[in-house]
Amino acid sequence: MLDDNNITSVKDISTAVINTNTVKVLNMWNNDLTSQEASAISDMMTCLEELYISDNKLGDDGAVIISKGITETNTLRVLTIGVNNITSTGAIAIANSLLHNTSLEELDMRFNAIGQDGATAIAQAITNNKTLKKLIINKCEITSTGATAIANSLLHNTSLEVLDMNWNAIGKDGATAIAQAITNNKTLKKLNINRCEITSTEATAIANSLLHNTSLEELQLSYNAMGKDVATAIAHAITNNKTLKELYLCGGTIDEQSAVIIMRSLHHNNSITKLYLLYRLVDNDNVKREVEHINRRRRKSNVQELLLYN
Structure with missing residues (x-):
């Protein structure tokens, strides 16, 4: 060393x-x-x-x-x-x-x-490389075009298991392409797209993609736009997805109602072990009741960590 x-x-x-x-x-x-x-x-x-x-x-x-x-x-x-x-x-x-x-x-x-051109070249490599399992390209000035290329490469790649591209302004097209990649990819296990300037429409599409995915075990979607529509889609995904184990939703615009919607979905899920959630109304009675309910169920469920940040 x-x-x-x-x-x-x-x-x-x-x-x-x-x-x-x-x-x-x-x-x-x-x-x-x-x-x-x-x-x-x-x-x-x-x-x-x-x-x-x-x-x-x-x-x-x-x-x-x-x-x-x-x-x-x-x-x-x-x-x-x-x-x-x-x-x-x-x-x-x-x-x-x-x-x-x-x-x-x-x-x-x-x-x-690395910018757009660097990201596009990396996408071509991902498409053809058969051994790379983990790629970290966070805060690399990747924008929509580069992110879209990388997402599209996941439609053909069969080796990559971890992709960390947080803190890149991937935009609407990039996030939409990622949603499609999640829907179809069979090998990716961990995806970090925190702080990627994803709007609520694209965040909803990403949540919906989890309904069709059978490989992803960890999704980090923190510090992007949230809201009730996204929370509802995430809750639906949690209810129906059987493989996701860790979900990170910190720093978004999650209000009390959205937090409750997401937490209630855990009652119907048997795979989630960690949920990291930020909500604004930490003292709200409804939120407290859901937390207590989940904590009582822990011995009968897989939930190991429920971290709620204010």
Whole structure:
């Protein structure tokens, strides 16, 4: 583990990793690494299984070099390269490398400005890649076009299990495409679309998509528009969905009536174990009664955590 240690000779580390072939996990978070060190990093990717290089200064030039390592390695399973001043140019290079890689299972690119073009390239990679299981692209300046492309790629992908794209302004079209993806995808287990500027119409469509989904176990939809219509759709989904285990609805415009509608649906559900809900009227008697009712049922139900935030 070499995180935050002001590394001075990445080339020496790379040589040692390659020559010994015993180091499988390398952490170089927050070491001011630039594109000048990228070649040495890329060289040792053929030996490593996990590489953590987030919070550095690799930039697009470094990302392009790292992408060559992704193409060549058949051992690397985990790569975190978030917060590295990577834009669409570097993201496209990394995405294209995934078309040839058969080992990578987790890729974390959070807090890089990959934009529409980078997201579209990643969507193409998701469509064709057969091994990637976890993708983190939160706060990557992905807008409607990029989000729609990624959502559409889920219609063809059969390996991705975790997708975290929170804090992106995915818009109406992006959210609508995600709803369609949830309806048809059979492998995604966790989806985080918190803070994605989703309106109540699209949030309702996403809730309705759960009526047809049989794989999703965790949905994070916090800090998007809610309201009674969304709450009603979510309650209907909770009542009928048999696989969802965790649901996060914090920070939305949920009033007392909506909170009660959602909580009452838990009486008819046998899969939900965690519900995170924000409501404005924490002292409301109706809400208190529902909480007490659910708490009394816990021994007879699967609900383990019911967290209500004010």
